[in-house]
Amino acid sequence: MDSVNDTAVQDPAHSASPRVGVYICRCGGNISDVVDTDHVAEVCRLIPGVAVAKVHTFMCSDPGQQTISDDIRQEKLDRVVVASCSPFLHELTFRGAVMRSRMNPYLYEHVNIREQCSWAHKHDPQGATAKAIQLISAAVGKVRCATALEKIRLPNHRRALVVGGGPAGMKVAADLAACGIPVVVVERSDRLGGKLPTLNRLFPDGQNATALTDKLESQVQVNPKIEILLKSEVTQVSGFIGNFEVTIHGDFGPSGQSTDIHTTVGVIVMATGFKPYVPNDGEFSYRKHPAVVTTLDFNALLARQHGNRRTLEFDGRSIRSIAFIHCVGSRQLDGVHAPGPDGRLNTYCSRVCCTTVLNQAVQVRQNFPDTRVYDLHQDIRTYGRGHEEYYTDASRAGVVFFRYHGDEPPKVVHTDGPGSPLRITVKDYLSWGEELELEADMVVLAVGMTPGSCETLVDQLKLPRGEDGFLQEIHPKLRPVEISVNGVLLAGTAQAPMNIHETLAAAGAAAVKARAMFTTDEVELNPYVAEVNTQLCEGSGACLTQCEYDGALTLTEIQQDGRTVRKARVNPGLCVGCGACVAVCPTQAINVSGWRIDQYDAMVDGLVRDMAPATV
């Protein structure tokens, strides 16, 4: 006898003739430009169990979701399938939509016909259309034998861990504490502020960076809700939203000896920041001559200048000319630039460096009128509000601009002879590709941002990094401060190059998101844990030999038909739902809820089902 049917018959939630609603999203052309969505709907109406099949331009929009709600009522649907983008984007959206119509959210199935269909088969519309139909047919098969499931509820620990005590970390802590949420800030160095206090004068308002640091610091230092742990690091982390177990190592002992703190938090905010790009030895003569410095060094140099002078001073010498070089460690090209120690090229634009250079150039020209300033750029990207003014000011202040192509970067050599110690050659496209040679007393390299290190958390929580190496948000527009691990949020430059203004905005957003996670005393987890069909279980114990999680699976004795029999039992709080037990059960009595083998069988049958040929 086929056990697939057994499960179906025994399940009270399984209707004898389920009515499935299928909704196909055009995604404003992202899908329908390739997949013939109307044809897909037409064919899907013929799949057994499908009561309605409809197409909508944006299923995720309010009217799109409303269509589902209306049909659940009017068409008496008891199962819903939406074919749209990746489930990572909108599975939860549509689960919510069916739940609001009082349908169990686990009687919903999501089909990915964008990332894994229309976008991947752009030049094969016929194939993509046929594939969309088979994928929907598979989902209908799965959802037909789906059962209503209840979420697992666990306590939500009302406490946040903020990793990193820079501007983003301080802002998150201050905002969360203001909402009454206790926060622990873990900072690796011996002070708060990160790299902010070194930035001298901030654009676009010229604010003093140390003043801003002090202001943020004063908000966190005095707040009793905020615990600040300096010279400390997270060494171990496990768990899930509402229940992260964290070990923090630092000098917390009564007389300063190093020791571990164990704590439980509900949310983790990654405010781990960035690392400035460090030029290779000899890159634009860096480390070969002391007057070749980075924009960070130059900020410190500007902060050290005292008294009224007509030229900038460095190492006791007057600097009569400075050349700024843009894009050092950013927008790198294969074959032109040497990859970093991790073998990666920084192909991205670091965004903040253009305005940083212009900000510094204007300060030099305004305060030291006898110091000439050269600006060597690929492009000037003063993208932010109030940034373009720095370009105008720099032009008015007499900064001389040169434009090079990315594959022909300028060359810097140093000479011991008389005159300026540094010689720069550049093929300048503002003078139609002329080779020019400049003399400079100082060269400032506009270094970009590279991903910060937070390997313990990345490894142990499985946090995804993007191709650029920065922590990757779920969606750049729709879920910009969330990462695919539920309960973990991103704040600031851990995620991407940002200026201080953007960093604080992102941190504010992360704080609000974190706050929203504490609106309930319990967290709900997907019920994707092992389930035992006690009718089929013969108590062989084969499943127990596979389980790696103590206490998740046990054999218990129960009375059945007047006899004492052994049956497997699952502890849903300890089971992680890996399914190692499923594969070895001789009677197919154990499954992972929501991912049962008979549901996979039904999906495979749906994939190979002979559908009407997709004639487009």
Added chain:
Amino acid sequence: MLSENSFNPKILVLATEACAYPGADAVGKAHLEYGANVYVLRVPSPVLFPEDFYLRCYARGIDGILIAACGSDCPYRGAYDRLAARIDRLTTRMKTGGLEIQRIRLTAICTVCIKAYLKEVGQMDEQLRALGPVNRPLAEQLRIAARAQMREAAHVHAA
């Protein structure tokens, strides 16, 4: 291009939710293309599939299966090793039973492994086109035998 009658293999990709499924998404996001005969099913961990599941897929007309797992990044304790051991046994079973072992492949695909994903599905497609359609009745025989063996082993275990 293919003629109307030429063989178009059906490829099933069992992709882990934590790694390979987002990896397959990344391919689409990058607007890189592969054949529309490749179908991805999401799975917490492929360790949950018994051997006869795979054989049933072949019996139903799936020509090749790519198990796109997390490898050393697997979020579940011990799952990847158990999976690898199972696929080893399955491969042996297929070999002795006369089913081409090129129809099954276990690989690790990460969330940004775009090139690896394209290479794996491309190679599988090429090999399946050379092999032709799967021998479905043979796969069904092997499936029944595999299931029967599991039941028998359990009885021995219980006794």
